[in-house]
Amino acid sequence: MNPISPFFLVQLQILLPPASYSLESSVLEGYSHDESSQKAVMPLAVVWPENAGQIAAVLKLCNEQRIPVTARGGGSSLEGNAVPSPGGIVLSLEKMNTVLEILPEDFQVRLQPGVIYDDLNRQLARFGLFFAPGPSSGDVATIGGMVGNNAGGMNALRYGVTRDHVLRLQVALADGALLWFGTRAMKSSSGFDLVRLMVGSEGMLGIVTEIVLRLHGLPERRTALAHFPTLETAAQAVFEVMRSGILPGALELMDAVSIQHLNIFKKWSWPETPTLLFEFHGAPRGIAEELEITRQLCQEIGATTFREAASPAEREQLWAGRKEITRAEQDIFAGHIFFKGDIAVPLSQYVPTIQKAQNLAEEHGLSISAFGHAGDGNLHTTIPALPGDAEACIRAEKLMDDLIRFALSVGGTASGEHGIGLAKRKYLSEEHGAAVEVMRRIKQVLDPNGILNPGKMFLE
Amino acid sequence: MNPISPFFLVQLQILLPPASYSLESSVLEGYSHDESSQKAVMPLAVVWPENAGQIAAVLKLCNEQRIPVTARGGGSSLEGNAVPSPGGIVLSLEKMNTVLEILPEDFQVRLQPGVIYDDLNRQLARFGLFFAPGPSSGDVATIGGMVGNNAGGMNALRYGVTRDHVLRLQVALADGALLWFGTRAMKSSSGFDLVRLMVGSEGMLGIVTEIVLRLHGLPERRTALAHFPTLETAAQAVFEVMRSGILPGALELMDAVSIQHLNIFKKWSWPETPTLLFEFHGAPRGIAEELEITRQLCQEIGATTFREAASPAEREQLWAGRKEITRAEQDIFAGHIFFKGDIAVPLSQYVPTIQKAQNLAEEHGLSISAFGHAGDGNLHTTIPALPGDAEACIRAEKLMDDLIRFALSVGGTASGEHGIGLAKRKYLSEEHGAAVEVMRRIKQVLDPNGILNPGKMFLE
Numbered sequence: 001m002n003p004i005s006p007f008f009l010v011q012l013q014i015l016l017p018p019a020s021y022s023l024e025s026s027v028l029e030g031y032s033h034d035e036s037s038q039k040a041v042m043p044l045a046v047v048w049p050e051n052a053g054q055i056a057a058v059l060k061l062c063n064e065q066r067i068p069v070t071a072r073g074g075g076s077s078l079e080g081n082a083v084p085s086p087g088g089i090v091l092s093l094e095k096m097n098t099v100l101e102i103l104p105e106d107f108q109v110r111l112q113p114g115v116i117y118d119d120l121n122r123q124l125a126r127f128g129l130f131f132a133p134g135p136s137s138g139d140v141a142t143i144g145g146m147v148g149n150n151a152g153g154m155n156a157l158r159y160g161v162t163r164d165h166v167l168r169l170q171v172a173l174a175d176g177a178l179l180w181f182g183t184r185a186m187k188s189s190s191g192f193d194l195v196r197l198m199v200g201s202e203g204m205l206g207i208v209t210e211i212v213l214r215l216h217g218l219p220e221r222r223t224a225l226a227h228f229p230t231l232e233t234a235a236q237a238v239f240e241v242m243r244s245g246i247l248p249g250a251l252e253l254m255d256a257v258s259i260q261h262l263n264i265f266k267k268w269s270w271p272e273t274p275t276l277l278f279e280f281h282g283a284p285r286g287i288a289e290e291l292e293i294t295r296q297l298c299q300e301i302g303a304t305t306f307r308e309a310a311s312p313a314e315r316e317q318l319w320a321g322r323k324e325i326t327r328a329e330q331d332i333f334a335g336h337i338f339f340k341g342d343i344a345v346p347l348s349q350y351v352p353t354i355q356k357a358q359n360l361a362e363e364h365g366l367s368i369s370a371f372g373h374a375g376d377g378n379l380h381t382t383i384p385a386l387p388g389d390a391e392a393c394i395r396a397e398k399l400m401d402d403l404i405r406f407a408l409s410v411g412g413t414a415s416g417e418h419g420i421g422l423a424k425r426k427y428l429s430e431e432h433g434a435a436v437e438v439m440r441r442i443k444q445v446l447d448p449n450g451i452l453n454p455g456k457m458f459l460e
Numbered sequence: 461m462n463p464i465s466p467f468f469l470v471q472l473q474i475l476l477p478p479a480s481y482s483l484e485s486s487v488l489e490g491y492s493h494d495e496s497s498q499k500a501v502m503p504l505a506v507v508w509p510e511n512a513g514q515i516a517a518v519l520k521l522c523n524e525q526r527i528p529v530t531a532r533g534g535g536s537s538l539e540g541n542a543v544p545s546p547g548g549i550v551l552s553l554e555k556m557n558t559v560l561e562i563l564p565e566d567f568q569v570r571l572q573p574g575v576i577y578d579d580l581n582r583q584l585a586r587f588g589l590f591f592a593p594g595p596s597s598g599d600v601a602t603i604g605g606m607v608g609n610n611a612g613g614m615n616a617l618r619y620g621v622t623r624d625h626v627l628r629l630q631v632a633l634a635d636g637a638l639l640w641f642g643t644r645a646m647k648s649s650s651g652f653d654l655v656r657l658m659v660g661s662e663g664m665l666g667i668v669t670e671i672v673l674r675l676h677g678l679p680e681r682r683t684a685l686a687h688f689p690t691l692e693t694a695a696q697a698v699f700e701v702m703r704s705g706i707l708p709g710a711l712e713l714m715d716a717v718s719i720q721h722l723n724i725f726k727k728w729s730w731p732e733t734p735t736l737l738f739e740f741h742g743a744p745r746g747i748a749e750e751l752e753i754t755r756q757l758c759q760e761i762g763a764t765t766f767r768e769a770a771s772p773a774e775r776e777q778l779w780a781g782r783k784e785i786t787r788a789e790q791d792i793f794a795g796h797i798f799f800k801g802d803i804a805v806p807l808s809q810y811v812p813t814i815q816k817a818q819n820l821a822e823e824h825g826l827s828i829s830a831f832g833h834a835g836d837g838n839l840h841t842t843i844p845a846l847p848g849d850a851e852a853c854i855r856a857e858k859l860m861d862d863l864i865r866f867a868l869s870v871g872g873t874a875s876g877e878h879g880i881g882l883a884k885r886k887y888l889s890e891e892h893g894a895a896v897e898v899m900r901r902i903k904q905v906l907d908p909n910g911i912l913n914p915g916k917m918f919l920e
Contacts, residue, residue, distance in 0.1 A: 105699060105808035128703055150649040161647050163656075164624060179895045184871035185804035186836045187621050189610040189660050189879045191892055191917065192899045196623075196656035200649050219705030239565060243588055245679030245742055282705055283753055286746025293743055344645035348565035376646045411644035419649045432651055435639045438906070439652045445901045457651065 003087075004044040008065050012045065015057045020095075021047040031072065031090045035137075037337060038080030038422045043070070043090040050095050052170055052178055052209035058091060059207065060176025062451050070453045071203035073114065073145025076137040078340060079421030081149060081202050085454045091207065093144045099123050100210070107215045108167065108184065113144025113208050129215040132159035134250070135417075136323055147208050150200030152417035154250045154322075157375035158281060159216055161417065163199040170210035171198060174447040184212055197442070202419050203453040205446045219281035221249060222291045223309040225318050226278070226298045227271040231255070233302045234274040235351040238374045240297045241278070242347075246290045249281030251375030255354060258325050258369045265328030270321070271305060276374065277322050325371055326382070333384035339396040341381040343407035344416030350377050356406045357381050357399075364395040378416035405430070420457045428457060463547075464504040468525050472505065475517045480555075481507040491532065491550045495597075497797060498540030498882045503530070503550045510555050512630055512638055512669035518551060519667065520636025522911050530913045531663035533574065533605025536597040538800060539881030541609060541662050545914045551667065553604045559583050560670070567675045568627065568644065573604025573668050589675040592619035594710070595877075596783055607668050610660030612877035614710045614782075617835035618741060619676055621877065623659040630670035631658055634907040644672055657902070662879050663913040665906045679741035681709060682751045683769040685778050686738065686758045687731040691715070693762045694734040695811040698834045700757045701738070702807075706750045709741030711835030715814060718785050718829045725788030730781070731765060736834065737782050785831055786842070793844035799856040801841040803867035804876030810837050816866045817841050817859075824855040838876035865890070880917045888917060 004023060012021055022028070023045050032040035044067070049055045062069050068088025075082055084090050097114035104127040111120065117138035121130050134153035135141050141151065147169070152161040159165075168182035182188070182195035198205060228234040238251060254262075254275045263270055278294055280287035295306045309315035329338065345353050354370050361368035361383070372379040383399060385392040404414050404427055414420070414427035429436050440458060443450075464483060472481055482488070483505050492500035504527070509515045522529050528548025535542055544550050557574035564587040571580065577598035581590050594613035595601050601611065607629070612621040619625070628642035642648070642655035658665060688694040698711060714722075714735045723730055738754055740747035755766045769775035789798065805813050814830050821828035821843070832839040843859060845852040864874050864887055874880070874887035889896050900918060903910075 103806070103808070104703075106806040107702065108806065150653075152647055152649075156647060160620070160624065161649075163653065164620065173898075177894065179898065180893060181895050181898075183804075183873040183891065184806045185838075185867075185873040185876065186807070187612055187616060187804055187838060187876055188873035189612075189621075189877050190873045190875040190884070191880065191888055191896070192661055192665070192902060193610075193623065193656050193659065194895055194898055196653050199653065201652055205652070216707075217703045217705040242567065243564075243677045245677040247676075247742075282707075282742075282746060283749050285749040286742060289743050289745040289749075344643075344647055346563070346566040346568065346644045347646070348563070378645075378647060407645075413643040413645040413648035413650045415650040416645065416647055417649050420651065424650070428651055431643065433640060434637065435641050435654055436651065438633075438639065438641075438654060441905045442652060442902060445905045446898070 008067060011061050012047070015061060016047060016049070016054060020050065021045055031092065032084060034075050034077040034080060034082040036078050036080045036421065036423060038083050041084045041086055043084035043088060045089045046092055047089060048092050048095045052172060055091065055207055055209050056172045056176045056178045059172050059174055062089065063174050063176065063449055066449055066451060068451050068454050071148065071207045073142030073148070074116065074140040076140045077145065077149060077421060078342065078418045079415070079423040081419045081421035081456060083422060093142060102127055104129060106184065108212055109215060110210065110212045111143060113142060113147065113211060115143050117141045117143065117146065124215060125218065128218050130218050131165065131213055132216050133162050133165065143211055143213070144208050147199050147211060148201070148203050149419040150417070152373065152376065152378065154252065154373065156373060157251055158247045158249050163196055165214045166195055166199050166211065167214050168212035169195055169198055169208050171206040172209050173206045174449065174452050178209065186214065200419065202421065202456055204443060204457060205452065219249070220284050220287055222280045222287045223315045223318050224278045224291055224294065225307050226276045226303045227305040228274045228276070228303050231274045231351050231354055234276055236301050237276060237298050237303065239347065240301065241294050242375060244293060244297070246293065248278055248375060250277065250279040252277040252322050253372060253374035254322065254325065255370040257367065258371045261328040261332055261369060262321050262325060265324065265331050273304065277318060329369065329382055329384060335386065336384035337387050337393065339383040339385065339400050341379070341400055341403060342416050342418040343404055343412055343414065344376060344378040345407050345410055345412035347377045349410040349412065350374060350379065353379055353407060353410065357403055360399045360402050364399050366392065366396055366399060376416070422456060425457060425459045468527060471521050472507070475521060476507060476509070476514060480509065481505055491552065492544060494535050494537040494540060494542040496538050496540045496881065496883060498543050501544045501546055503544035503548060505549045506552055507549060508552050508555045512632060515551065515667055515669050516632045516636045516638045519632050519634055522549065523634050523636065523909055526909055526911060528911050528914050531608065531667045533602030533608070534576065534600040536600045537605065537609060537881060538802065538878045539875070539883040541879045541881035541916060543882060553602060562587055564589060566644065568672055569675060570670065570672045571603060573602060573607065573671060575603050577601045577603065577606065584675060585678065588678050590678050591625065591673055592676050593622055593625065603671055604668050607659050607671060608661070608663050609879040610877070612833065612836070612838065614712065614833065616833060617711055618707045618709050623656055625674045626655055626659050626671065627674050628672035629655055629658055629668050631666040632669050633666045634909065634912050638669065646674065660879065662881065662916055664903060664917060665912065679709070680744050680747055682740045682747045683775045683778050684738045684751055684754065685767050686736045686763045687765040688734045688736070688763050691734045691811050691814055694736055697736060697758050697761050697763065699807065700761065701754050702835060704753060706753065708738055708835060710737065710739035712737040712782050713831060713834035714782065714785065715830040717827065718831045721788040721792055721829060722781050722785060725784065725791050733764065737778060789829065789842055789844060795846065796844035797847050797853065799843040799845065799860050801839070801860055801863060802876050802878040803864055803872055803874065804836060804838040805867050805870050805872035807837045809870040809872065810834060810839065812870065813839055813867060817863050820859045820862050824859050826852065826856055826859060836876070882916060885917060885919045
């Protein structure tokens with residue numbers, strides 16, 4: 001028996017057409033989890049609003065009835081951000097997936113939150129434009145979800161993260177008020193920055209119902225891969241390239257273990273040493289030059305190989321390497337649970353952090369792979385453990401814990417781009433200290449009844 | 461007689477050494493205004509704290525005594541942002557002007573809020589680094605003031621405004637609590653974004669006591685000037701260059717009237733037509749290519765001249781043009797009051813906005829000049845009027861009013877980079893609608909007694 005109250009259900013039926021909500025447990029099940037390893041929670045109901053008015057009306061009802069609401073995009077969150085709050089409903093933005101207006105002369109697009117990242121960029125490409133951040137999960141991640149988590153990705157180094165691209169948001173507040181935050185001007189110093197307060201707030205301050213994004217012109221691209229004898233030399237290359245005034249489109253690191261996994265999975269024979277993937281964005285001769293400067297810097301620093309993608313096919317292959325690390329791990333470690341990290345540290349601490357990860361793995365008798373957005377200091381780590389091996393799982397969790405604390409101790413953050421969700425809650429106070437109290441007060445003022453994704457971000 | 465209460469004065473004397481405050485009217489006078497045309501207000505006292513602890517202690521006292529506090533950097537605000545609140549004190553950050561730590565490997569600097577923009581960049585240049593935004597008033601503007609107003613400038617197009625560069629802030633809240641917001645990681649999705657909430661809050665949510673900025677590598681630069689027969693062709697060049705994937709270091713527009721003023725002041729003979737100033741930042745061959753692409757685009761579109769700065773001296777000369785427009789106007793219109801605007805509009809509305817300004821000027825029988833950061837859609841306008849000519853002053857004010865309303869009607873903002881202060885308060889609700897209520901609630905929760913720069917931003 002679904003514990004939904006008959007009164008709430010009747011009200012929902014008044015607000016929404018029958019196809020716009022479901023109480024069926026087979027449906028609810030699919031919305032009970034995200035891509036994290038957090039425990040599933042069955043929602044009371046799933047609703048699929050079709051416009052901002054319906055979202056506002058559902059929120060007003062839930063606010064009156066004190067029913068928690070968890071907004072959900074593609075469900076690809078990695079920290080439990082989209083796991084339903086107990087006793088609450090899921091508000092899925094899937095049906096609100098329309099690109100409303102492409103404004104090429106403004107370098108802007110206005111869209112609904114359920115639009116998928118790759119779909120958006122396919123539509124924008126016809127205008128020679130793109131929305132830059134570049135999450136690995138771009139085939140499922142929605143723009144609304146990216147806004148909720150302040151998603152980053154491969155191109156964040158040159159163009160910034162989601163937060164840097166959101167100009168204007170329509171937001172439904174907990175009480176059902178529909179407001180617009182921000183401006184369509186490219187810059188503004190008018191009033192407090194409510195847009196950026198909303199971005200990364202994980203559905204806890206309001207629900208985004210419409211979005212205006214800033215776009216960039218699609219540049220020419222050159223891609224190259226460099227293998228290094230040591231992490232230190234790879235890191236030095238990152239530093240020297242960035243100091244030269246070059247702003248790479250992407251600058252990704254894969255450690256030796258990641259390359260091993262790729263070689264097994266793809267039957268490649270890449271040198272199993274720390275590897276950098278560079279991409280340069282701009283006009284043809286300029287990026288050719290950036291590539292040459294980078295080649296020289298890498299060779300001076302001691303790169304053993306520096307290989308440019310000579311064709312679009314080869315470019316795809318180099319990127320496939322970076323993008324398929326996770327798939328390789330899932331294949332090689334089938335049946336394992338994966339303990340995944342998403343820390344970011346100041347650039348000078350990137351190598352010490354990877355070394356710390358490797359030392360901790362050795363200490364705990366675990367295998368760890370590390371890869372990530374080196375130019376940003378954002379590091380993703382993966383530890384596979386067998387679910388039956390409770391002791392290994394505990395050690396893996398301990399390792400992750402130690403590593404996050406290390407990142408915080410060197411001035412870093414517990415989450416580079418995945419958010420806090422459920423998984424990282426215990427680090428919020430360690431990272432922000434008394435500032436968490438300010439966050440709580442802002443939450444309280446915008447959502448006094450605490451119906452917006454309660455239980456996330458803050459430990460109760 | 462200074463109306464300061466004896467009790468407050470005694471407390472202040474306990475908290476601060478004698479050299480750290482003044483009640484002398486000759487001193488107070490200098491702090492009674494900023495660079496705006498807003499009416500001066502004499503503060504009760506000026507304090508010059510030397511560290512965060514003193515700031516916190518002064519705030520705690522003022523909070524208990526309900527004494528307004530207006531923070532002040534270089535005093536170069538243009539909208540009355542730094543004009544003292546009636547019955548309040550000025551908290552000047554002038555003595556907190558130390559660059560605390562340059563972290564070249566992290567592309568970061570940690571500094572006190574009173575450091576002046578140009579001084580900072582002089583120190584950073586030795587490390588091949590710079591803090592990018594580039595305000596015209598960089599010789600007096602402090603970093604703290606730039607944070608307070610979310611200042612932009614010449615390089616904001618490529619690198620972003622101040623908001624995009626602030627990683628971490630130490631903030632004294634109204635009650636005297638000292639907190640840290642943000643992280644030294646280059647990106648983060650951990651908790652609500654309190655850093656960007658503080659940036660641009662005009663000293664109304666807290667007072668910034670220490671700042672960590674993100675820096676960029678100093679690039680090679682190429683500079684060029686292009687004259688166009690019409691505003692439309694100039695605007696088309698802006699659009700085509702940006703769509704080509706080039707991200708210029710600067711892209712500035714000067715209208716025909718601005719060039720006329722320059723020619724008179726500098727005894728130059730530049731063609732008196734709409735003019736674009738381009739700067740390209742990057743590696744040598746790349747920026748040479750960007751310049752060539754831009755030259756071709758400009759010529760195809762109909763530029764009458766395209767002139768590259770062949771030497772550093774000529775580069776200085778081209779930039780002097782852009783930077784000395786204001787000085788030229790002050791010289792030509794000595795004794796006039798200047799009505800200045802700082803709107804920003806979506807790119808496609810840039811030319812219509814300038815045309816609107818010109819039409820309004822004709823209608824009102826006034827002379828107007830327009831220049832600004834064309835790549836950002838940020839337009840500065842100046843109307844000189846004689847203070848004795850009350851009727852002209854009223855018409856100038858009416859023109860500005862009409863122009864701001866026009867900017868809002870096309871999706872723009874009342875302030876591109878100068879803030880709201882006193883001068884733009886009436887537009888806040890027109891621009892943000894009911895979102896202003898959310899801003900007020902956030903102000904209320906962080907500053908319940910309303911001591912932080914009261915009277916700014918919001919109409920009472």
